[in-house]
Amino acid sequence: MKIAIVGATGQLGRRTLDAVLHRGAPPTEAVAAVRTPDKLADYAARGVEVRRADYDDSDSLVAAFAGVQRVLLTPSLASPGARCVQYENAITAARQSGVHHLVHYGLVPGMLQSGPGGRYQVLDRDAPAGELTYRIVEIEHSGDR
Numbered sequence: 001m002k003i004a005i006v007g008a009t010g011q012l013g014r015r016t017l018d019a020v021l022h023r024g025a026p027p028t029e030a031v032a033a034v035r036t037p038d039k040l041a042d043y044a045a046r047g048v049e050v051r052r053a054d055y056d057d058s059d060s061l062v063a064a065f066a067g068v069q070r071v072l073l074t075p076s077l078a079s080p081g082a083r084c085v086q087y088e089n090a091i092t093a094a095r096q097s098g099v100h101h102l103v104h105y106g107l108v109p110g111m112l113q114s115g116p117g118g119r120y121q122v123l124d125r126d127a128p129a130g131e132l133t134y135r136i137v138e139i140e141h142s143g144d145r
Contacts, residue, residue, distance in 0.1 A: 001029065004065055004099075006053055006090065007074035008032035009039045012105060016072060017043065033064040033071075055086030061093030068097065073104045094132055101133050 003020060007013035009032075020030055027047030032040050037050045044050045053064035055076050065071055071094050076083055087104070094102050 001070065002031055002068045003029065003070040003072065004031040004033045004051075004053075004068040005072045005074070006033045006055070006061075006064075007076065008043075008050075009034045009036060010074055013072075013074045016074070017048070021046075021048070031064065031068055033061075055083075055089055058089045058093055061090055062096050065093055065097035065099050068099055070101045070103070071099050073102065075105060091132070099132060 003025075005013050005017050005020070008017045013032075013034075017030060017032055021027060027043075028049070030048045032043055032048055032050045033053035034040060034050065035052065035054045037044075037052050040048070040050045051064040052060050054060050055078070071090070073087065073090055076086055078086060091102065
């Protein structure tokens with residue numbers, strides 16, 4: 001089962017990629033989805049598929065998630081408002097690509113909701129059977145507080 005780790009050149013993304021590989025996942029089952037693929041040439045040489053992906057480029061996300069069943073979103077350095085749009089791009093791309101499960105590290109949705117229908121509510125609701133499911137992992141000291 002392929003997993004894409006968005007932001008695998010960042011500190012959290014790279015550590016997560018290392019943990020996935022250390023736990024015995026074959027490198028061919030890991031996809032490093034990053035803005036600058038050349039930064040992960042060493043992982044590509046080990047068999048990890050490195051694909052270009054940018055939260056601000058929906059087409060790149062759709063291409064990066066192709067053939068992937070699980071996606072891990074790591075926090076970007078964008079402002080919370082811009083990050084909200086970026087995560088919507090990623091969720092839409094995941095749905096279009098047939099991803100089954102999405103995990104989000106970082107911001108707690110309740111912190112950013114703008115009331116009923118707030119953008120982050122899409123991350124916190126249960127998906128109907130057969131659709132994309134979500135898990136949100138709060139990072140206590142993510143710098144977003």
